[in-house]
Amino acid sequence: MAENDKIIDEVVANDYKYGFTTNIEQEFAAVGLSEDTVRFISAKKNEPEWMLEWRLKAYKAWLKMEQPKWQNVHFPNIDFQSIIYYAAQKKKKVINSLDDVDPEIRATYDKLGIPIQEQKLLAGVAVDYVMDSESVITTFRESLKEKGIIFCSISEAIREQPELVKQYLGSVVPQRDNYYAALNSAVFSDGSFVFIPKGVRCPMELSTYFRINAENTGQFERTLIIAEEGSYVSYLEGCTAPMRDENQLHAAVVELVTLDNAEIKYSTVQNWYPGDKEGKGGIYNFVTKRGMCKGKNSKISWTQVETGSAITWKYPSCILKGDNSIGEFYSVAVTNNYQQADTGTKMIHIGKNTKSRIVSKGISAGKSQNSYRGQVQVHKTADNAYNSSQCDSLLIGDKCGAHTFPYLEIKNMTGKVEHEATTSKIGEDLLFYCNQRGLTNEEAVSMIINGYCKEVFKQLPMEFMVEAQKLLSISLEGSVG
Amino acid sequence: MLSIKNLNVGIAEKQILRDFNLEIKPGEIHAIMGPNGTGKSTLASTLAGKEDYEVLSGEVSFNGKNLLEMSADERAREGVFLAFQYPVEIPGVSTTNFMKAAVNAKRKHNGLEPMDAKDFLKLMKEKLALVEMNKEFTSRSINEGFSGGEKKRNEIFQMAMLEPTLCLLDETDSGLDIDALRIVANGVNQLKNKDRSFLIITHYQRLLNYIVPDYVHVMYGGKIVKSGGKELALKLEEQGYDWIKEENSELV
Numbered sequence A: 001m002a003e004n005d006k007i008i009d010e011v012v013a014n015d016y017k018y019g020f021t022t023n024i025e026q027e028f029a030a031v032g033l034s035e036d037t038v039r040f041i042s043a044k045k046n047e048p049e050w051m052l053e054w055r056l057k058a059y060k061a062w063l064k065m066e067q068p069k070w071q072n073v074h075f076p077n078i079d080f081q082s083i084i085y086y087a088a089q090k091k092k093k094v095i096n097s098l099d100d101v102d103p104e105i106r107a108t109y110d111k112l113g114i115p116i117q118e119q120k121l122l123a124g125v126a127v128d129y130v131m132d133s134e135s136v137i138t139t140f141r142e143s144l145k146e147k148g149i150i151f152c153s154i155s156e157a158i159r160e161q162p163e164l165v166k167q168y169l170g171s172v173v174p175q176r177d178n179y180y181a182a183l184n185s186a187v188f189s190d191g192s193f194v195f196i197p198k199g200v201r202c203p204m205e206l207s208t209y210f211r212i213n214a215e216n217t218g219q220f221e222r223t224l225i226i227a228e229e230g231s232y233v234s235y236l237e238g239c240t241a242p243m244r245d246e247n248q249l250h251a252a253v254v255e256l257v258t259l260d261n262a263e264i265k266y267s268t269v270q271n272w273y274p275g276d277k278e279g280k281g282g283i284y285n286f287v288t289k290r291g292m293c294k295g296k297n298s299k300i301s302w303t304q305v306e307t308g309s310a311i312t313w314k315y316p317s318c319i320l321k322g323d324n325s326i327g328e329f330y331s332v333a334v335t336n337n338y339q340q341a342d343t344g345t346k347m348i349h350i351g352k353n354t355k356s357r358i359v360s361k362g363i364s365a366g367k368s369q370n371s372y373r374g375q376v377q378v379h380k381t382a383d384n385a386y387n388s389s390q391c392d393s394l395l396i397g398d399k400c401g402a403h404t405f406p407y408l409e410i411k412n413m414t415g416k417v418e419h420e421a422t423t424s425k426i427g428e429d430l431l432f433y434c435n436q437r438g439l440t441n442e443e444a445v446s447m448i449i450n451g452y453c454k455e456v457f458k459q460l461p462m463e464f465m466v467e468a469q470k471l472l473s474i475s476l477e478g479s480v481g
Numbered sequence B: 001m002l003s004i005k006n007l008n009v010g011i012a013e014k015q016i017l018r019d020f021n022l023e024i025k026p027g028e029i030h031a032i033m034g035p036n037g038t039g040k041s042t043l044a045s046t047l048a049g050k051e052d053y054e055v056l057s058g059e060v061s062f063n064g065k066n067l068l069e070m071s072a073d074e075r076a077r078e079g080v081f082l083a084f085q086y087p088v089e090i091p092g093v094s095t096t097n098f099m100k101a102a103v104n105a106k107r108k109h110n111g112l113e114p115m116d117a118k119d120f121l122k123l124m125k126e127k128l129a130l131v132e133m134n135k136e137f138t139s140r141s142i143n144e145g146f147s148g149g150e151k152k153r154n155e156i157f158q159m160a161m162l163e164p165t166l167c168l169l170d171e172t173d174s175g176l177d178i179d180a181l182r183i184v185a186n187g188v189n190q191l192k193n194k195d196r197s198f199l200i201i202t203h204y205q206r207l208l209n210y211i212v213p214d215y216v217h218v219m220y221g222g223k224i225v226k227s228g229g230k231e232l233a234l235k236l237e238e239q240g241y242d243w244i245k246e247e248n249s250e251l252v
């Protein structure tokens, strides 16, 4: 309890330092994780009894599980009893103008070409922030509501859409799925809920909204997206701007469900703080993302551009249950300095004539390690399944590593599985050749990278594609020369 | 336009160029011949600014500027072009995109706006015709899967695109069939003008039947040991390098 008080003191003192005069009510869960913590979180969120029970079930499962060790990453043991699992109002430090923002971060915003207004939101500049985002959200919500689309926080959905949440939460990623998913299920703070009703095509990318609201979703984020028969939605998560966070461990869970003829396109740009050049600090990003093509002819497509975090492990996957359903995974994962990434996908073919496509582009620079791990399962029932996998690795310099771990489990031989892998290197001769044509090392690397990642980039919504390209160049700045 | 004075260059603790001297005036074509391993590529790479090569002493001025102070990419933007003896492959980057980046880097250097897409395509078409290259090549990844001769032709195409003032050709004729040789030589001849100079490294007199040099130099032991006109190349073709080696036995 003394420890807890100390932390509260610190936070209050910090707020004071940044000019707070009014007392802001802060409420924290006790440090560490126990059944009480779970009850506390659930109570704080005014959750119904069934939700509490759901969380407790996850907590009990988690207690019996062990931290997975099979990934090709290395980090000190995480002390789960030293984490605060709930803070009612995590105040960002409030800044009065963009001039007060860390010049390094501002330079990055400028390089990314982020509009001033948005820069303010990202940096947490106080001016107009609340008013601005609220008016945007209101208009936005109105137009979605007209079409019967529900787009709200998961906490709100638990209170207002209990039947949908009960039916689908944990239906793709069960509480006991894996260690971090269990942890997330027990203590998730918030996240997004999307429901697209039958036959509706969501008229906009669910992105701008999210970006503005990406603040404070916390370290255990929970997202659930349901696309009913014949509906379509494109959802964008994350942000190209560098995201700093005091929480070292992030363990999100994302579940997608498509019914007959529905499609979900889920794009992620992840740029969490990777730690400094020596590899200190930085976020551990352990995510469980899975989509279920439940209905026939449905489609789930994951696109990710991963440049941040000290350690990333995530395997956005598709369960292709409905006949003729399609799963896709397009990924660019960049590691630089001391970053480690172990990422890939799982395509699980269950229905007949199911198809999956994997395009993975790993880029390693500095002393980083980049692993691709892909699994293709073709079950007995999956007649005529088809998978094509393309896994490419690009090495910049000679101190980094790239690893590819493909796993195949084929129990039905009527289909076809194709796997192709390449490794290329940006070495001195290549750079000199480009220099000789007038390009700087940075221009050369960015040109090569954009060529190399084209197939993935073109899956991204237009404005995000441009930002993602710039982001990659920035992430790799100083990696050569 | 290019003046090399007492240039000494080493690589990996080993001295290659020794008190190398050469003057090239605008519009001149110089050919350099010489036995394997005498430092011809070293000369070309040093002029282009490859960092592995260590300049021990000497001066190189290019259009009145100190070339040795510039980085490789700066030299290129200033108008130095090297057609590589062994062009590299660039995965995932088409010749079109590569050239777009290169042409615009140079334009930026000269204070010009990037070229608009239409003009660029027109320029490409014109220069492709110069080396009789098929448009299909420009959409493939640079040099990936190109035959030896195609790679060399692609170098000349790039040279034509970038309109350099100093063109260094390192054995561009090696590995070319007879038709390709004629095409490449033709390309060079069309690019020749009063401001553009060429330094052509070759092992074969044959090329010089098509591209008529103003001077032929023989390199041996890291320096020029003999200079003359076109007839010097003919003599080398007939007699080989033995007489050169004998005359300069003290160099090795």
Ligand SMILES: Nc1ncnc2c1ncn2[C@@H]1O[C@H](COP(=O)(O)OP(=O)(O)OP(=O)(O)O)[C@@H](O)[C@H]1O
Pocket: B011, B012, B014, B016, B034, B035, B036, B037, B038, B039, B040, B041, B042, B043, B052
């Ligand atoms: N990286 C290196 N390390 C050590 N020695 C090198 C290196 N690069 C070149 N050399 C040596 O420098 C000398 C000159 O090489 P260079 O390539 O300039 O010769 P060249 O005249 O172009 O020969 P060729 O006619 O065969 O192309 C050779 O003896 C070569 O082995």
Ligand SMILES: [Mg+2]
Pocket: B040, B041, B042, B085, B170, B171
């Ligand atoms: Mg050579």
